[in-house]
Amino acid sequence: MNTGIDVVLVVILLSVLLSLASSRMMALVKIMALQGAMVSIAPLLLDEHSPLSNEGILFFQLMFLIKAALIPGLLYLAVTKVAIKREVEPIVGYHASLVVGLGLILLSAYITHHLGISLTGDAALLLIAAITTLGGGLFLMMSRTKAITQVIGYLMLENGIYLVGTALTGQSHSIYLVEFGVLLDLLVGVMIMGIILHNINRTFDDVDTAYLGQLKD
Amino acid sequence: MELVLTALGLILAGGLVPLPMQRWSTGARATHIALLAAGCLTGMIGLFLTWNQEAISAFSCTWLQVLPLALALDSLTAVFLLPVFLLAPIVALYGYQYLDRDVSPWQTGAHQLCFSLLIAAMVLVTLADNLFAFALAWELMSLASYLLVLYDHEHEESRRAATLYLLFTQAGALMIFAAFGLLFQATGSFTFAQWGQAPHAVKLTAFFLALVGFGSKAGVMPLHIWLPHAHPAAPSHVSALMSGVMIKMGVYGLLRLYFLLDEPAPVLARTVLGLGMISGVLGVAYALGKHDIKRLLAYHSIENIGIILIGCGLGMLGIASHNPAMTAFGFAGGLLHVLNHALFKSLLFMGAGAIIQKTGCRHLDQLGGLMRRMPVTGRTFLTGSVAIAGLPPLNGFVSELLIYCAAFQGVRLQGPDALLAMAAILALALIGGLASACFTKVVGIVFLGEPRRPLSSPIAESGLSMRAAMIVLALACVLIGLWPEPFIRMALHGLRDLVAPAAGSPDPLGSLPENLALATRMFLAVFLLLAACRHLVYRNKPVTQGATWGCGFTRPTARIQYTGTSYAREVVEFHQPFVKIRTVHKPITKIFPGLTHYASTVEDRAEIGLHRLLVAPILRVADKLRWIQHGHIQLYIGYIVLTIAVLLLVV
Numbered sequence: 001m002n003t004g005i006d007v008v009l010v011v012i013l014l015s016v017l018l019s020l021a022s023s024r025m026m027a028l029v030k031i032m033a034l035q036g037a038m039v040s041i042a043p044l045l046l047d048e049h050s051p052l053s054n055e056g057i058l059f060f061q062l063m064f065l066i067k068a069a070l071i072p073g074l075l076y077l078a079v080t081k082v083a084i085k086r087e088v089e090p091i092v093g094y095h096a097s098l099v100v101g102l103g104l105i106l107l108s109a110y111i112t113h114h115l116g117i118s119l120t121g122d123a124a125l126l127l128i129a130a131i132t133t134l135g136g137g138l139f140l141m142m143s144r145t146k147a148i149t150q151v152i153g154y155l156m157l158e159n160g161i162y163l164v165g166t167a168l169t170g171q172s173h174s175i176y177l178v179e180f181g182v183l184l185d186l187l188v189g190v191m192i193m194g195i196i197l198h199n200i201n202r203t204f205d206d207v208d209t210a211y212l213g214q215l216k217d
Numbered sequence: 218m219e220l221v222l223t224a225l226g227l228i229l230a231g232g233l234v235p236l237p238m239q240r241w242s243t244g245a246r247a248t249h250i251a252l253l254a255a256g257c258l259t260g261m262i263g264l265f266l267t268w269n270q271e272a273i274s275a276f277s278c279t280w281l282q283v284l285p286l287a288l289a290l291d292s293l294t295a296v297f298l299l300p301v302f303l304l305a306p307i308v309a310l311y312g313y314q315y316l317d318r319d320v321s322p323w324q325t326g327a328h329q330l331c332f333s334l335l336i337a338a339m340v341l342v343t344l345a346d347n348l349f350a351f352a353l354a355w356e357l358m359s360l361a362s363y364l365l366v367l368y369d370h371e372h373e374e375s376r377r378a379a380t381l382y383l384l385f386t387q388a389g390a391l392m393i394f395a396a397f398g399l400l401f402q403a404t405g406s407f408t409f410a411q412w413g414q415a416p417h418a419v420k421l422t423a424f425f426l427a428l429v430g431f432g433s434k435a436g437v438m439p440l441h442i443w444l445p446h447a448h449p450a451a452p453s454h455v456s457a458l459m460s461g462v463m464i465k466m467g468v469y470g471l472l473r474l475y476f477l478l479d480e481p482a483p484v485l486a487r488t489v490l491g492l493g494m495i496s497g498v499l500g501v502a503y504a505l506g507k508h509d510i511k512r513l514l515a516y517h518s519i520e521n522i523g524i525i526l527i528g529c530g531l532g533m534l535g536i537a538s539h540n541p542a543m544t545a546f547g548f549a550g551g552l553l554h555v556l557n558h559a560l561f562k563s564l565l566f567m568g569a570g571a572i573i574q575k576t577g578c579r580h581l582d583q584l585g586g587l588m589r590r591m592p593v594t595g596r597t598f599l600t601g602s603v604a605i606a607g608l609p610p611l612n613g614f615v616s617e618l619l620i621y622c623a624a625f626q627g628v629r630l631q632g633p634d635a636l637l638a639m640a641a642i643l644a645l646a647l648i649g650g651l652a653s654a655c656f657t658k659v660v661g662i663v664f665l666g667e668p669r670r671p672l673s674s675p676i677a678e679s680g681l682s683m684r685a686a687m688i689v690l691a692l693a694c695v696l697i698g699l700w701p702e703p704f705i706r707m708a709l710h711g712l713r714d715l716v717a718p719a720a721g722s723p724d725p726l727g728s729l730p731e732n733l734a735l736a737t738r739m740f741l742a743v744f745l746l747l748a749a750c751r752h753l754v755y756r757n758k759p760v761t762q763g764a765t766w767g768c769g770f771t772r773p774t775a776r777i778q779y780t781g782t783s784y785a786r787e788v789v790e791f792h793q794p795f796v797k798i799r800t801v802h803k804p805i806t807k808i809f810p811g812l813t814h815y816a817s818t819v820e821d822r823a824e825i826g827l828h829r830l831l832v833a834p835i836l837r838v839a840d841k842l843r844w845i846q847h848g849h850i851q852l853y854i855g856y857i858v859l860t861i862a863v864l865l866l867v868v
Contacts, residue, residue, distance in 0.1 A: 091851060111865050135858075142854045150850065 005045040009129045012038050012163075013105065016136040019156065020097040023087060028152055029075045035133075036067030039159045042126065043166045066183060071155065071190050078148060092143040104135040117168070127167040134160030151193045158186045218274035218290050220263025221344070224302070225337055227256030232333025239322035246313050249329045253336070254306035260340070261302045264295050273714060275346065286353070287408060289346035293476070296552050296711035297343045297469045300559035303693075304462050305336045307686045311567050312454040314680035315574065328368055335361035335458065342466050348397050348407045355393070358466065359386040362459055366451040378443075378450035385433050385443040392430035393470070396423040413479040420478045424485055427474050428492075435467025436519045437526065438496035439823045445507075448515035449579070453570020456511060460518045461563035465555050468525055475533065476715040483537040483634065490530025490637055494644040497523025501651040502792040505658070505785040506819030508581045510569045513659065514562070517605060520648060521558040524617065525551045527641050531623040534634055536716065543626035544716060545709055545725035550619030553708035557612040557697060561604040564690040568598035571679035571687070572663065581662050581781040588664035590676040595664045597687040602656035604694045607649045610737035610744075612697035612704075618733065619705065621645060651788065658784045667775040698737055702730040782817050789819060797822055 015035040022028050040063045090097065108131035112124060137156030140149060162182050231252030235245035267274055267290060277287040290298075309332065316325060338361055341354035363383045369375040400423050401407065403415040415423070433440040444464075448456040475485065500520030507513040528551025535543030571594045572587060573579050588595040604611035624645065627638025678684065697704050709726065789796060800817040 114866065138854060138858045138861075142851050142858065145851070 005042065006125070008038050008042050008045060009125055012042070012129050013132060016104075016133055016156070017098060017101045019140065019152070020101040020136060021094050023090075023094060025079050025087070025146075025148065026076075028149070029072055029079060032075065032152055032155055033068055033072035035156070035159060036071065037064065039133075039163060040064045040067045042163065046123070046126070046166070063183060066187060067159075071186065074190055075148070075151065078151075089145045090143055091145060097139070097143060100139055101132075101136060104139065105132050108132045108135060123167045126163060130160050130163030130167055132160075133157075133163060136160075147193070147196075151190060154189060154193075155186065158182060158189075218263070218267065218276050218288075220266065221260050221290060221298075221340070222276065222288075224256045224260030224263060225340055227252055227259060228305075228333050228337045228340070230333075231256060232330040232337075235329050236326045239326045242322065242325065245322075245326070245329070246316075249333075250306065250309045250313055253309045253333065257302040257306045257336075260298065264298055264302070268295065268710070277346075280349070284349045285347065285407065286350040287346040288341070288344040288350060290344060291715075292713040293469075293472065293711050293715055294343045296708060297465065297555065298340060299707070300465065300556050301336065301339050301343070301462050303556075304458065304559050304563055307689055308454045308458045308461075308563060308567075311457070311570075311683050311686035312452070313682040315452065315454050315570055315683060324368075328365065331361045331364040332455075332458075335365060335463070339462060339466055343469055346409055348401065348409075351409075352394060352397070355390060355466075355470075358463065359383070359390060362386075362455075362463055365455045365459070366447050368452050368455065369450065372450075375450040378446040382443040382447040385440070389430040389433035389440075392426050392433075394430075396426035396430065396474075399423045399426070409473075409477050412477050415478070417480070417482075420480045421482065421484070424474060424478060424480065425488070428471065428488065431467040431470040431474075432492065433467075434470070435464045435522050435526075436496070437467075437492050437522060438499055438519065439826075441496070441500070441519045442821065442824050442827060444519060445503075445512045445515040445821070448518075448566075449509055449511040453511070453566050453573065456514075457563035457566035457570075460515065460566060461559040464518060464522060465525075465559065468522065468529070468551075468555060472529060481537045483534065486530050486533030486537050487634075487637060488530075489526055489533060490641060493523045493526030493528075493530050494641060495523070496520065497527060497648045498644055498651075499792070499795055501648055501655060502789065502796055503819060503821060505651060505655045506789040506796060506798065508781050510572065510579050510581055510584075510659065510663070511566070513581070513655070514565055514569060517565075517652070517655070518558075518562060520652065521554065521562065521605070524620065524645070524648060525554045525558070527551075527645065528554060528616070528620040528623065531620065531627055531638065531641060534627055534630070534638070535623065538630050538634060540626060540630070542725045542727075543623050545712070546619050546623035546626060548712050548716075549705055549709040549726070550616050550621075550623060552711045553619060553704060554613075554616035556704070556708070557604070557616050557694075560690055560693050560697070561601040561611075561613060564597060564601040564687055564694065565605065567683065567687050567690070568594050568601065571683055575676050575679060581659065583669055584663045585666040585668045585775065585778065586664070587676065591678050593684045594679055594687065597691040598664065599660055600691040600694055602660050604698070606653040606656050608653065610695075610698045610741045612694045612701075614737070615698060615701040615705070615733060616708075617645060617649065619708075619729075622729065654785070654788055658781055662779060662781055662784065666778045669775050669778065699734070699741065701734050701737065705730045705733075786817075795822060797825065 012035060015031050015038065019028055019031045019035075022031065040060065044060065092100070105128070108128050111131055112127045117127075134157055137153045137158075137160055139153075140156060141153030144150070144153070165182070231249050234252060235249045238245045238248065273289055273291045275287065275289040277285060280286050312332070316328070335358060338354050338358035342351065342358055345351035345354050363379055363386070366379040366382055367375065370379075399419055400412045400415050403419040404411050406412070429440065433443075436444040444460075448460060451459065471489070496519050498520075500516050500518075500523055504513050504516035504520060507516060528547050530547070532544050532547030532551060535541070535545075535547055569579075571591065572584065575591065576584060576587075578584060600611065604613040607613040607617040621642065624638045624641045627641070628635055630638060705726065789798060797820040798817055799820055800815070802815045802817075803813045805813055
């Protein structure tokens, strides 16, 4: 067993739980930065990881930069600029969210088992963490009213997707086509959401998604 | 092959280069046409250079590292490429002045880009040799033509027509890809050449699925609904291109698949033949009942697709019954009619476009007396009308005669096929007669007689580029009519790589092309002779001229002229159970009647059926499910989570 990857996975799981339980927007952004950093270094610590090519090194640097610095930076700007009231405003309470998060870990362990893919050691744990992150992201999107928490939930979801990809492929392929795709998707998504948030804020004086219902036909 | 690929590049450049120079509108349009013409000329040269080569030239590359794209140029491809390369520059030339109005430069630029894309996509569809290349080209063709139909996007009607077209073309593509998927599953290969090894049942299923898909593109009768809506909505030169060339891609796909599958079951031939007869007869019957000139022409496209399918169906019957002469006549007639229809239908749409542009009116009953005001448009339209009615000595006659020959060969077959061939002869005769009736109606009402409403301004002849395009096409029609041998050989050439020539009979056509050429020339000579005789006889006699449709009245008014409705009523009523006529009429009851009116419209049975059987139930169900769409994003995400959870846990 590789202790490095275990530590990283534990931090990722804790970050998911923490994000479900945190009540402050700024804390949530910081947690996302931590999670992004952990997610982007996780594949490097895997046992079956092959030696990096030049593109690989460049890719991981880019990845770390975007996930751990650029996107949280953008979020930070959005939170300060839009001057959102700093509470998260949950639909489901913090404690209940925490319980749901714990339930998610159990559920993803069950799903990993149920899928019946033969994964060795680390990868199985990685898959559990990945599905938990994915589910946590979805739950965050479901249970919070503010538009910016939707963005953060979406980011967490993408982190989960990236981890699932890592667990299933074990970095055995040489081109990082899928990873690049996910990354680009994410970046563009965050930027667009930033712009939209700004506009929503200007129009409605609030970014509560409950008011967005007024836009429908 | 290299030349054809160069042509593709030039055609695409014809769309891209004018984009940055839109501020200089004339220059942009001229560049567009020049590049298109250069591309099509290059392609044409490429075609002729490879025309007699035995080897099929091919080209392949990989796209995005995983998708292999293969192109191949064989004889069938060459025959279908010819009308594309021939028509595209002429249609673009017509568009030069037709689009001469105040629109934003971006709209013109986008239009030119889509136009180039559509032509390139059609070239790619015919060249495609594996699933990926075909699918990409087919979708590109659908989307480009959708955007072209959408040119007048500020009109509600245009948008509706374009959406209807998109629906049909995408549903058709779905069927085609389903058929391809089945074939891939059975053979495990993406290349077309391997698909002949699929099992019998798979082949049949795939063919019928693809028949629905290609049929909806080509406008075969029950699937034709988009055609009469999209053509009136699109600009006329786009209609000309779509009706003249694009819908033939459906026929191409069908023929390509038929030869790939190499399945001589007669049921395929019978289905194609039956569909051809239905589209042919009903297409022209509906055309007779329509009053919108472009809608009428759209129904004539359906009729002509029917004729082409009759030819191809007879050819397939010939293959199924091992009758090489019937095969040759049927396919040669069908393929020649592809070219002929491309020529005269584009010509007619261009004529209609010129009329609509100059008079601002597309309803037959409001037009009249245009022959004297637009002489070139009138005469070229008349040429096209004679050609489409299949009268000698023009090109429509040549291809229809070949199909007749195939049908007469088929009468000698055994069993039900002989009956079918007999029915095909009857259907062809009926189509020919009805088409003549329909075009006497159009020409008689639009070009002869007197204008039916006061003209706000005198109507002038259309612009020079439009006239030039129409004249070129009319001359091409006459040329094929009087010089049919090379064109018949060309159409027959399409079969070279597909049907193995039967031993013993080197030339299945015999001396027919030469005799046919002689006959049409003699017909023309007799016609001219009679005209000269008439001139001589009447030289010294007083000739009085009355108004057309004057019916002997000395002082007729324009209002007592024939209308399209009254002219065609008898013929349309004859088809009553298949054609629904709705009349709005207040009958005269008193001795001194008040104001009364009469209006009749012909409604499409297929359209009514589609609405009643498919659209209405779907709308009902969708209405019931409205509550799902409540607008709470959190619950929408909840739906997603629920679906994923169910999929992960259950499946």
